[in-house]
Amino acid sequence: MYYSLTQIENELKKRLPYPYIWGRKQNDSFDKQTNFIYSIQQFDTLLTEIKKNFEKYSNYDDIFNYALNRWYNFWSANAVEQIFCSFPNVKPAHNSKDRLIDFSIEGASFDHKTSVFPKKYNLPIDEAIKQTPELIKWFYKNQSQQQRKHLKNRLFIVLYSPDGEHWKLKAEISWLKKIIDHYMIGFNPNYLMKFSLEKNKTIISDIIWAVKK
Structure with missing residues (x-):
C-alpha cells in the first residue's frame, strides 16, 4: 500500500517533542x-x-x-522501504509480514534496518565510516533479540547527528530520500560486503551512512 511520504514525515515529527525512552529492551510481551x-498512522490517534x-x-x-x-x-x-521500492530494480517482499525480507535489489533479498549510531561502539563516527565492515559485524552481534534476531542479508541505514539526537533523523524522510536515491543510483551489487558469521553460510550487507552536517 502506498502512503504519502510527506504525510508520514509530518506525523513522525509530531512525536519529536516527547523524550525517546524505552525503559526496557524490546520484548515479545x-x-x-x-x-x-x-x-495507526496519525500521531494524535495513537495517543x-x-x-x-x-x-x-x-x-x-x-x-x-x-x-x-x-x-x-x-x-x-x-x-524508507517505500523509497527503495520506487526504484525499478527493487521488488517488495511477496509477503508483507515477512520479518526477514523487506525487499530485493537485483534479486538479492534484504531486511532493511535504520539504526542510530550506537553509543557503545568503540570508534568515533569518522573512524567507523572508514571501517564500515566492523560496524556491520557489531550490529549483527549486538542488535535485535528474541523474534527479531537473525543472521540474514541486511541493508543498514546508520543515522548520526552531531548533537547526539540521532533518533530524530528517522523523521527526516525527505532528507533520507535524497541519501537513498544517491545510493541507489550508484548501486552496484559487486560492492556489497560479504560476511561468514555462521558456519557454511555467507550473508551480504552494506551501510548507507546518513550523517547530518
Missing part, C-alpha cells in the same frame, strides 16, 4: 500489547489509543513510551 501501532487501552495500568508510562517508539520506528521504516 510488550510487542503483542502494542501491535495496534501498525494500523488516544494508548490512553484508552492502558490508562489504568500501573506501568502506563512504560507502555506509553514503548508504543510511541514502536510506532515511530515502524512508520519511518515503512517510508
Whole structure:
C-alpha cells in the first residue's frame, strides 16, 4: 500500500517533542500489547489509543513510551522501504509480514534496518565510516533479540547527528530520500560486503551512512 511520504514525515515529527525512552529492551510481551501501532498512522490517534487501552495500568508510562517508539520506528521504516521500492530494480517482499525480507535489489533479498549510531561502539563516527565492515559485524552481534534476531542479508541505514539526537533523523524522510536515491543510483551489487558469521553460510550487507552536517 502506498502512503504519502510527506504525510508520514509530518506525523513522525509530531512525536519529536516527547523524550525517546524505552525503559526496557524490546520484548515479545510488550510487542503483542502494542501491535495496534501498525494500523495507526496519525500521531494524535495513537495517543488516544494508548490512553484508552492502558490508562489504568500501573506501568502506563512504560507502555506509553514503548508504543510511541514502536510506532515511530515502524512508520519511518515503512517510508524508507517505500523509497527503495520506487526504484525499478527493487521488488517488495511477496509477503508483507515477512520479518526477514523487506525487499530485493537485483534479486538479492534484504531486511532493511535504520539504526542510530550506537553509543557503545568503540570508534568515533569518522573512524567507523572508514571501517564500515566492523560496524556491520557489531550490529549483527549486538542488535535485535528474541523474534527479531537473525543472521540474514541486511541493508543498514546508520543515522548520526552531531548533537547526539540521532533518533530524530528517522523523521527526516525527505532528507533520507535524497541519501537513498544517491545510493541507489550508484548501486552496484559487486560492492556489497560479504560476511561468514555462521558456519557454511555467507550473508551480504552494506551501510548507507546518513550523517547530518
